[in-house]
Amino acid sequence: MADILDQDEIDALLSAISTGGIETTDEKPQVAAEVMETKEKVVQKYDFRRPDIVSKDQMRTLQMLHKTFCRHLTTSLSAYLRTIVEVNLVAVDQLTYGEFNMSLSNPTCINVFSMKPMEGRGVLEVNPVLVHSIIDRLLGGTGEPPSNLKPLTDIEQSIISKIVDIFLAGLAEAWKSIIEFHFRVEEREVNPQFVQIVAPGETVILISCEMRVGNISGIVSLCFPFVYLEPIMSSLNAQHWISSTQKKPTDDMRTSIKFQMSKSYMQVNTILGKSVLSIRQLLSLRKGDVVVLSQKVRDPLLTLVKGRNRFLTVPGILGKQKAVKIVSVIQDKIRKG
Structure with missing residues (x-):
């Protein structure tokens, strides 16, 4: 138990403090200063050369659209390749076209497509390892890609064109709630340096999806220049997307429902x-009584x-x-x- 000072000891202590016999320190300000020093200012980097021109709400809507795109691909490609195919959305980013172009491998599988009724073109790039694996499966192989990747031949380009058509059909179906796109492949290329759909400094929206076929996986990239999507960016909000995805009954649906109900028994x-x-x-x-x-x-x-x-x-x-x-x-x- 701590000792309790009597009145004489308290008076002596106060007298020693006043005469300087006992040094005192003001610890409170020192502690406060130490706390302030430990706090670091949170600074968010901002690159004025790459302003974020797509809002967070629009980015979320793009994520929802392309999750639908991935589900369509999973179903369509699994049926076409007759094996389990998984497609998952990895990221939706905005960057410059030059950065996107420099990130691509050489050789690779690049498909430049038009997107009517909008002007301009987009890019669909499929990882070459994935492409060679799919071609091997379609030709009766096990799906193992070659160790030394080479540019696709004309025959291989023709074989993979059906897969690209499935990609674009799924993409059109996913965007259907926003706009009726009609995608069409305009050119194919293996060297990304030969593909210039916009200036290197133009902002693009990059959709990255991971595709797995058997034991082989790779990235499928979609590149949309912002300047071509700008006229419809106002429609890229969650409220518009949700309301447009709610199916309204059509005459065919009503006729089908009536036909199904007409065969029911009641x-x-x-x-x-x-x-x-x-x-x-x-x-x-009893029998014969009248009620x-x-x-x-x-x-x-x-x-x-x-x-x-x-x-x-x-x-x-x-x-x-x-x-x-x-x-x-x-x-x-x-x-x-």
């Missing part, structure tokens, strides 16, 4: 009348469809079977449920 019951009996009366009923119903002879009967009041009918006979004839339809009661 139970129909007609109530002849009702009566209230006591337990004693109910137990005393008086609340329904009058000339009043129409109530006919139900799946337990809901639907028609007013009158009883009769049709051939050798009992039947009811509809005299009116109860519409209001159906709407009320």
